[in-house]
Amino acid sequence: MLPKVELHLHLEGAAPPAFVRGLAKEKSIDISGIFDAQGGYVFTDFWHFLKVYEAATSVLQTPEDYARLTRAVLEQCAASGVVYAETFVSPDFCGGRDLGAWREYLHAIRDAASAVAVQGGPELRGIVTCIRHFGPDKARETALCAAETVGDFITGFGIAGDETSGQPKDFRWSFDCAREAGLRLTAHAGEWGGPQSIRDVLSDLGVERVGHGVRAIEDLALVDELAERGIVLEVCPGSNIALGVFPDWRKHSISELDRRGVRVTVSTDDPPFFHTTMEHEFQMLHRAFDWDDGQFARISRTALDAAFCDADTKAKIAKVLEAA
Numbered sequence: 648m649l650p651k652v653e654l655h656l657h658l659e660g661a662a663p664p665a666f667v668r669g670l671a672k673e674k675s676i677d678i679s680g681i682f683d684a685q686g687g688y689v690f691t692d693f694w695h696f697l698k699v700y701e702a703a704t705s706v707l708q709t710p711e712d713y714a715r716l717t718r719a720v721l722e723q724c725a726a727s728g729v730v731y732a733e734t735f736v737s738p739d740f741c742g743g744r745d746l747g748a749w750r751e752y753l754h755a756i757r758d759a760a761s762a763v764a765v766q767g768g769p770e771l772r773g774i775v776t777c778i779r780h781f782g783p784d785k786a787r788e789t790a791l792c793a794a795e796t797v798g799d800f801i802t803g804f805g806i807a808g809d810e811t812s813g814q815p816k817d818f819r820w821s822f823d824c825a826r827e828a829g830l831r832l833t834a835h836a837g838e839w840g841g842p843q844s845i846r847d848v849l850s851d852l853g854v855e856r857v858g859h860g861v862r863a864i865e866d867l868a869l870v871d872e873l874a875e876r877g878i879v880l881e882v883c884p885g886s887n888i889a890l891g892v893f894p895d896w897r898k899h900s901i902s903e904l905d906r907r908g909v910r911v912t913v914s915t916d917d918p919p920f921f922h923t924t925m926e927h928e929f930q931m932l933h934r935a936f937d938w939d940d941g942q943f944a945r946i947s948r949t950a951l952d953a954a955f956c957d958a959d960t961k962a963k964i965a966k967v968l969e970a971a
């Protein structure tokens with residue numbers, strides 16, 4: 648139970664199945680088809696995963712639902728030893744990009760998160776994400792919501808969704824807007840897209856972290872560039888294996904990227920969908936690559952260095968990591 652720092656976690660994607668089932672029952676929404684006999688989420692391939700994900704998140708409809716979701720997710724994080732997490736939140740799902748509605752959702756999420764932190768639970772920060780396949784116009788509205796609510800909770804901006812839809816440069820305006828507002832930047836790339844998709848988010852969006860980025864391994868010149876520039880990868884091995892980006896843990900690129908000097912970190916992405924937790928990720932990496940506590944401590948330190956939070960919070964979390 649090492650203390651862990653998680654940088655890549657979708658709030659809706661982290662919704663525990665039991666929580667979603669409870670909410671569906673309260674609202675009389677029938678989503679029974681998305682669960683297996685053991686009560687976990689079940690899907691056959693990436694496209695089915697998106698359908699199941701959509702059905703599961705359809706029960707989240709109000710700020711209060713998001714407050715409850717935040718508490719449920721942080722409980723799961725704490726159970727895995729996570730002491731600091733960053734979560735992707737989106738005005739697209741919280742109020743349909745209406746600034747007034749977004750503020751209400753955000754208020755609920757933030758209040759729930761601070762109550763958990765005050766009681767000694769994990770610290771949480773939010774990264775507003777635009778959704779790539781919703782297109783650049785909607786991303787602008789999302790970026791404006793992010794810029795209006797930058798603060799001690801919303802500290803970053805990013806892009807998620809279908810990596811094969813559109814080009815990063817289409818979203819430059821949104822990223823410039825977020826940067827000017829003081830937000831730190833990350834982007835999903837190099838999961839479904841190849842090495843060029845990573846080059847594009849670095850050059851066109853100016854991000855300092857890349858979500859996934861694991862397919863950089865297909866281009867060793869890019870790997871060297873990532874290492875030299877100190878770009879941090881938010882690697883989610885269990886997610887990649889569940890969705891078939893790599894066939895198994897031993898074939899995952901994280902170990903080779905690390906060996907070549909890239910600053911890698913470990914996260915869970917949408918943990919219950921991929922039947923994983925941070926603890927499980929650490930165990931599987933230990934099994935696959937013989938990573939020891941020293942290696943995991945280094946990974947957590949890298950993640951904390953790359954975290955989008957203030958210096959006081961970093962210092963507080965650093966103490967927890969050092970104590971272990």
Ligand SMILES: [Zn+2]
Pocket residue numbers: 655657807835858916
């Ligand atoms: Zn993701």
